[in-house]
Amino acid sequence: MRSDPDLAHAAAKGSEDAFAELVRRHQARVRGMARRLTGSAAQGDDIAQMTFLTAWQKIATYAGGTFSAWICTICWREFLQWRRRQKIEIEFDETAEIIPFDRPFDRSATETETRMDLARALDTLTEAQRVCVVLCVAAGLSHREAAQATGWPLGTVKSHVLRGVAQLRTCLANADVA
Template identity: 45%
Template sequence: MTGSQHRLASLHDVELATLAATGDRGAFGELVRRHGSAVRGLLRRMGAAPSEADDTAQDAFLAAFEGIAEYRGEGAFAGWVKRIAARQYLRRLQRERRLASLALEAEEADEVQAGPDAAQRIDLDEALKALGAAERLCVTMCYGAGLSHAEAAEALNLPLGTVKSHVKRGLDRLRTRLAPADGAVEGRRGNG
């Protein structure tokens, strides 16, 4: 690691963003190094194939670099760039006209709801894949990208109530799917 890389690695995200806003590509490169895998992970949870997640993350970081002056450090840089990435991915979905089929897929998923068994209790990524596409998008946008229900509704061009329903239904399914086999979920409620 060179002296410049070491210096950049020791800076806070807000300091790096300030440097990047002045044209320091190395500072922005450090932000990409720090947050790139988290952004790609969010996109994969939203349903993107690995190569699509990589491409969308790259597009999101390019958009973030172009708009870095808009980042004021009021929230975490990771959250800011994840929101950009989520919106980039949604634009890709809209271009591919997949959103029209999401409502139909969500209705079909409601009709075919399998009960959980111990073999199906798997990690969060696998559990998210089991959700309908609309539920997965709404849950990951609201909890993975940090968008409010209203922001997600606007980005998806869906009514607010529909987004809230998808999030609630998706979270209920995730809780069921990820619940301990001994039923200990009830005893842990109250902390959330």
């Protein structure tokens, strides 16, 4: 089994198969991160797709370290670009209709309720807390990797994770969430 750096090096030389393997390995993490950041499966999937497209275009810039941190940093930047575009659209189109995405049929009611509870709990966090919790807890980055991805100081990331996780515990323990 080839390591991520070996696959990235082969992809930088033009190997589509090597890049496809990297996508297979990291797709779930990136999609989950993007979905949690946006709060939407469809928008999260769009950001994940843009993340891998950007990664393919910039694979030669991968300079080592953990590939998951590198790809999550790209995802974070794609999210920031998406958010900037959303603010512009909201500013100019006040009458836009919000259409919720359909719930998949293959999930059990309990699993769907649990996901809804987590989504509601994440919505109670400040944006900075939500970002840090998603990067460190959901995407599995270290505090240092999340700090590098966001450009925030390490201590700030640690405090946002600590406060965010505490808030999630409180919110999810509350009977009103369900």
